[in-house]
Each structure stands twice: as C-alpha cells, then as structure tokens.
Amino acid sequence: MVTAANISAQPVWQILATVTDPEVPVLTILDLGIVRDVNMVDGQVQVTITPTYTGCPAMDMISMNIRLALIENGYSNIKITTVLSPAWTTDWMSEEGKQKLQQYGIAPPNAKQAVCTPDSFQEEEAIQCPLCKSYNTKMISQFGSTACKSLYQCNECKEPFDYFKCH
Amino acid sequence: MNQNLIDYTLHLADTTLILAQRNSEWCGHGPILEQDIAITNISLDLIGQSRNFYQYAAALINLPITIGTANNPADLATEDSLAYLRTEREFKNLLLVEQPNVDWGQTILRQFYFSVYQLYLFQQLQNCKDEQLAAIATKALKEITYHVRWSSEWVIRLGDGTAESHQRMLAAIEELKNYTGEFFIAAGYETPMGIDFALLKQQWEEKTKAVFEEATLPYPEKTFNQSGGKTGTHTEHLGYILAEMQYLQRTYPGAEW
Numbered sequence: 062m063v064t065a066a067n068i069s070a071q072p073v074w075q076i077l078a079t080v081t082d083p084e085v086p087v088l089t090i091l092d093l094g095i096v097r098d099v100n101m102v103d104g105q106v107q108v109t110i111t112p113t114y115t116g117c118p119a120m121d122m123i124s125m126n127i128r129l130a131l132i133e134n135g136y137s138n139i140k141i142t143t144v145l146s147p148a149w150t151t152d153w154m155s156e157e158g159k160q161k162l163q164q165y166g167i168a169p170p171n172a173k174q175a176v177c178t179p180d181s182f183q184e185e186e187a188i189q190c191p192l193c194k195s196y197n198t199k200m201i202s203q204f205g206s207t208a209c210k211s212l213y214q215c216n217e218c219k220e221p222f223d224y225f226k227c228h
Numbered sequence: 229m230n231q232n233l234i235d236y237t238l239h240l241a242d243t244t245l246i247l248a249q250r251n252s253e254w255c256g257h258g259p260i261l262e263q264d265i266a267i268t269n270i271s272l273d274l275i276g277q278s279r280n281f282y283q284y285a286a287a288l289i290n291l292p293i294t295i296g297t298a299n300n301p302a303d304l305a306t307e308d309s310l311a312y313l314r315t316e317r318e319f320k321n322l323l324l325v326e327q328p329n330v331d332w333g334q335t336i337l338r339q340f341y342f343s344v345y346q347l348y349l350f351q352q353l354q355n356c357k358d359e360q361l362a363a364i365a366t367k368a369l370k371e372i373t374y375h376v377r378w379s380s381e382w383v384i385r386l387g388d389g390t391a392e393s394h395q396r397m398l399a400a401i402e403e404l405k406n407y408t409g410e411f412f413i414a415a416g417y418e419t420p421m422g423i424d425f426a427l428l429k430q431q432w433e434e435k436t437k438a439v440f441e442e443a444t445l446p447y448p449e450k451t452f453n454q455s456g457g458k459t460g461t462h463t464e465h466l467g468y469i470l471a472e473m474q475y476l477q478r479t480y481p482g483a484e485w
C-alpha cells in the first residue's frame with residue numbers, strides 16, 4: 062500500500078542501501094535482509110532491524126553506521142529498533158547478495174534445508190567452491206572466521222574458503 | 229513488577245554468560261586452531277544469548293522506574309550492570325557451567341550436557357507465553373543446533389577414540405555426574421514459567437544416552453544431585469570466575485573503551 066509514510070521513507074531506503082556489513086563489506090544491509098521496516102512518523106525516521114546471528118558482534122556497529130549514514134544525509138530525529146522475531150534466516154539474503162558473496166570468495170548459503178539439524182556426522186551439503194566452481198569440496202570446521210561462516214576446502218583447486226552457513 | 233520473570237530471565241542470562249566465560253578460557257589454547265575457533269565461536273553465541281536476556285531483564289527491572297519522573301541514569305539497570313556488578317549470591321547460573329575446564333574432554337562433555345539441555349528447553353520456550361523470551365529462544369535455537377552437533381561429534385570422537393581419550397572422558401563423566409540433575413529441579417521462579425520438566429528430562433536422557441552409546445561410554449548412574457546454583461548457592465569456582473570477569477568494572481567503575 063502506498064501511503065504518505067511509505068513515500069517519504071523511499072529516500073531512507075536508498076541511504077540504507079549504502080550501509081555495508083563491517084565484516085563482509087561487499088554486502089549491504091539490504092542484501093543481508095536485516096532491515097525489516099522503515100517508517101516516517103512525525104518527522105522521525107524509524108528503522109527496524111533484526112540481527113543475523115545472536116552473537117554477531119557487528120550488529121552494534123551496523124546500528125551505529127545506519128545512524129551515521131542518516132545523519133550525513135540530513136536526518137537528525139532517528140530511532141533504530143532491534144527486533145528478534147521473526148528470526149532472521151539466510152533465506153532472506155537477496156539473490157544479488159549471494160552473487161556478490163561468491164564473487165568475493167565466500168560460498169553463499171544454500172537454501173535452508175535438512176542440514177540444519179542437530180544429528181551428528183551427517184552427510185555434508187555439497188558446497189560449490191567460489192573460486193573454481195567445483196562441488197568437490199570438504200568441510201574443515203563448522204565454525205569459521207565469524208559466527209556466520211564454516212570453513213571449507215576445495216579438493217580440486219585446494220583453496221580453503223569460507224561458507225556462509227545456512228541458518 | 230514480575231519478579232519471577234525477572235529472576236528466570238537472569239537465570240538464563242547468568243547461565244549462558246558463565247559458560248561463555250569458561251569456554252573463552254580456551255581462546256589461544258585450543259588443541260588445534262579450528263577447534264580453538266569453534267569453542268570461542270560457541271562462547272560468542274552464548275554471550276549473544278546472555279546479552280539478549282540481560283537487556284530484557286534490565287528493561288523489566290527498569291519498567292517501574294521509567295514511569296516515575298526524576299530518573300538518574302546511574303540508577304537504571306543495564307546489561308553491563310547486571311553482568312558486572314552483581315555478587316556471587318545474586319548469580320543464578322546452573323552449577324554445571326561454572327565447573328572448571330580441566331581438559332578438552334571435560335570441556336566438551338560440559339558443553340554437550342548443556343547444549344542438549346538447552347536445545348530441548350528452548351524448544352519449549354519457543355512457545356512460552358512471554359513473547360520476548362520466546363523470540364530470544366527461537367533465534368538461539370539456530371546456533372544451539374550447531375552446538376549440539378559439534379559437541380556430540382566430539383563426545384563420540386573422544387569416547388570411541390584412543391585409550392587415553394576414552395579414559396579422560398570417563399574421568400569427565402565422573403567429575404560432572406552430579407551437576408546435571410539440577411537442570412530438572414525447578415527453582416521457585418521457574419514454576420510459573422510452565423516448563424514441562426518431566427518431558428525435558430526424558431528428551432535429555434534419550435539424546436545423551438544415544439550419543440554415549442555411540443561413543444562407547446558408560447552412562448553415569450545417578451546417585452546424588454548437587455543443586456542451589458539457580459538460587460545463588462554456588463560451588464567455590466564461581467567466585468574466581470566473577471573475580472576475573474568483574475575485576476575491571478569493580479576497580480574502574482564505568483570504564484569504557
């Protein structure tokens with residue numbers, strides 16, 4: 062529905078499209094799908110975001126960067142709210158974001174599927190090497206350089222790489 | 229003010245914070261780089277959960293104050309004041325999580341016991357009538373799933389590994405066997421939360437038994453349950469953890485970087 066509030070929120074979305082993830086700077090916060098809502102209420106910009114991972118230390122910085130970007134663009138009355146529900150999922154990452162990740166050298170998340178279960182020693186997902194595009198890869202560790210990634214290695218080109226794990 | 233809800237939220241916050249603090253002692257000391265990163269990543273997840281719980285507890289505690297007129301910001305509870313400025317007797321964490329790391333085997337077993345408990349507890353909390361606790365639990369379940377997988381695989385790997393790793397797991401089982409019963413003994417503030425402790429116990433035992441079997445480890449026989457952590461009576465270990473964790477804020481109040 063197009064309302065006055067929506068129309069005046071449009072420029073805000075454009076500003077938010079310039080705010081990037083401090084840990085994966087190739088992704089904007091819109092690519093990540095963490096901006097849930099933008100509203101203009103009585104001259105106040107209200108931005109609602111949701112964290113990717115519970116323990117993601119980048120969230121405080123993302124919130125601050127949103128505020129700075131809005132201030133730079135002339136907004137002063139800003140309210141940023143964090144909501145937990147519904148919980149973020151890697152399925153909310155945009156297709157464009159997934160392509161950018163791959164070009165950056167990080168394997169993008171597979172669609173959320175059976176692998177997100179607690180069973181031990183399950184068959185690993187087929188993850189495509191972001192460099193040589195081979196599916197002949199193996200997981201080295203479920204936990205990688207940040208909370209959102211696992212560490213893989215390509216059996217073809219031998220390169221280790223990060224996989225943005227399904228969540 | 230709903231004191232039961234505040235106490236329960238603090239219990240969840242303290243438990244996740246203290247386990248995170250314990251695990252983080254491995255930072256730079258893990259058996260191999262990848263596992264050093266794994267255990268500290270789990271710490272990070274747990275700190276994230278504890279922050280969510282502390283922030284919520286602070287909001288609940290401040291509720292009657294913010295309605296009043298004259299607010300001195302220093303009087304308001306914050307996630308930091310709750311973590312850094314409460315005493316040992318005020319901490320409501322489970323006794324299990326304050327137990328020492330000892331070696332990789334005991335650290336793994338402690339994490340495994342806890343993650344399985346957390347998995348089934350949070351599945352119940354997802355449907356809790358308190359919306360914020362439900363939201364935190366729903367979100368946390370995603371990472372808890374990975375913690376259960378990782379710690380189960382390590383219990384199996386060590387139990388069904390070498391003679392030494394098997395021996396160390398036996399020692400860890402002996403050391404921790406009296407600290408899991410507390411999971412299922414409801415503290416006064418837990419009763420109104422509507423948790424089905426019988427179901428929780430049944431699910432926890434089922435899963436831990438299955439993994440122990442695969443790990444060729446004997447399932448510990450229950451003789452005696454240590455309890456009291458949930459209401460502030462701790463083993464001697466918690467004081468040392470808090471002394472280290474709270475030192476900076478106690479010595480330089482309000483210090484920031």
Ligand SMILES: [Zn+2]
Pocket residue numbers: 190191192193194195215216217218219220
């Ligand atoms: Zn490759």
